Amino acid sequence: MGVLSDHVMEEIRALPPQFPEVRSAVMPALDLAQEEIGYLTPEAMSDVAAALNLDPGYVEGVATFYTLFHTEPTGKHRLYMCTNISCKLRGADDLLEHAMRSVGVHEQGEVSADGLFSVEAVECLGACEYAPMMRLDHAYHYDLTPEKVDELITARRNPSPPVPARQTKPRTPRRQKTDG
């Protein structure tokens, strides 16, 4: 039994005609799968492979190559903090630590206990004139300070009106970290 819903499978099957070759549909298909269930489980990848009539190993090979595909659970809101040189010169390292403390995680990739957040240090996001910066919920946030980071986090903890994020279905309990 697959994990992707019928309508997502249908959308994936509709992708190949948009490309000269079916393989080009792999990444857009993985996007749809990740949008639906939050991250790419082996079952999700094999559903994608089945819908596109490709080898599951091939699909997994693609999924693991690109950093925007997640094969582990992530927070509902992902903070992608740029720590490359232009942001580092303007204090990105301290901000990264601050952000992790604020959402309550000890390491990158860990999901906060409320399931809301994960933080990742990433390479240059191409907005160096606004350093330090990050990407959060499909938008860039600029000229970051610890206060600005906290505001963004608080707004997502107490959404009023709700802050849009990825649509997620309920899923199995997330990986939890013990204190240590």
Place this chain on the structure above:
Amino acid sequence: MAELRGTTNGPVLTRWFGTDDLHRIDVYERLGGYVALRKAITTMTPDQIVQEIKDSGLRGRGGADFSTGVKWSLMPKESAVPMHLVVNADESEPGSAKDRYLMENSPHMLLEGVGIAAYAIRSHQAWIYIRGEYDLPFARLTAGIEEMRAKGYLGPKPFGADWELDIRIFRGHGAYICGEEGALLESLEGKRAQPRAWKPPYPAQKGAWGRPTTVNNVETISTVPFIIDRGAAEYAKFGTEKAKGTRMFTVSGHVQRPGNYEMEIGKTYRDLIEGLAGGALPGRTIKCWWPGGSSSPVMPGDLLDTTTDLDGIKNLANLKDHPAPPLNMGGRGFATMGGSGGVIVMDDTFCAVKAAHRLLQFYAHESCGKCTPCRVGGNWAVRAYDAILSGNGGPQEIKILERVQEGLQGGRCLCGLGDAAGWVIASSLTHYRNEYEEHALHNVCSAEKVGMAANA
């Protein structure tokens, strides 16, 4: 949208920047947009356009500095299979943000250029490969394509001409190597992005999906409408004898006004960094700067008078007299390059060894793993830097760095990523060997002291 940081009302690319809602087709057209595409399709032959672009002297702005007109002329004039224009909008070079600036603010300038370029190389289906993190530029381009379609500029008969045109967008998924054109094509074909061994057949014969393909950078293509509208001679009025036109620079790091600036080629980096970007922060001194993204060899602060007319990678005359002992830059003597135009400025409060360490982490992380020197060398270098900076290093770590940088350069790697990693080490060691020795031999960071004094 965030406040615009960079040139508005500039000479070529940014000439309409600063106009409200420039991203909307009606605003763009009111200012004179789509005149060039109409002219190209209804009054010019593809060969005339290629000639015009050749005459303009335009060279690729993605880093390799190759003549755009010549590149287009390598495409076959007839082909049994479809041909493609692929726009490289993967912009991931540390320090570069100019393609984002162009796409976000003036998406129709790129789209108009895509139409002209596609027509010139006889392609009916153009693709824009855009990095996955670029949400706003993606949204703007998607909306722009819809606006074009609604006006009939895309579809079977743009401007009434019997010549079908379609533009499609493909989103990347986070991998620096996708900017390298072979890797980009692999990615577009739905594969892991690993560079292709470029020997014949070249992309003009067998590119995307095995079909004749031209890959061009966003800024390159965005320049095309100006050239077709005003003529090659108008464009060639800007620049120097050899390097024509204007180009975009992103200035970031330790300057007063970081931003994306359009400047005539041939002015100096001092004009850019101290003039347009306002120079060093109060009370600080510029220690070094990277002319074209982190992949271009770093330059010391006393060489700001270097011209922006950097002919690909070439030896800089004024560096010959520089007191720093030259390291072998892949047999070229000491050199730097204009690269992507991403100018990173660092002042005396930051440690040269720490900066190089961060960049090597980047190259090691982004190596696609295909060639041994790059896959292994990057990690070796990172470990050597780790040791030096944690006070556990010695002269042997500096030796390791020297060996690794040799191994990465001079054609031992399949693509430019390996060379770039080697240049980071080589150029940093050339100019800042004293800082390496302080760290490795005495566990001292003199930049940190300057930084503490500056913040006191």
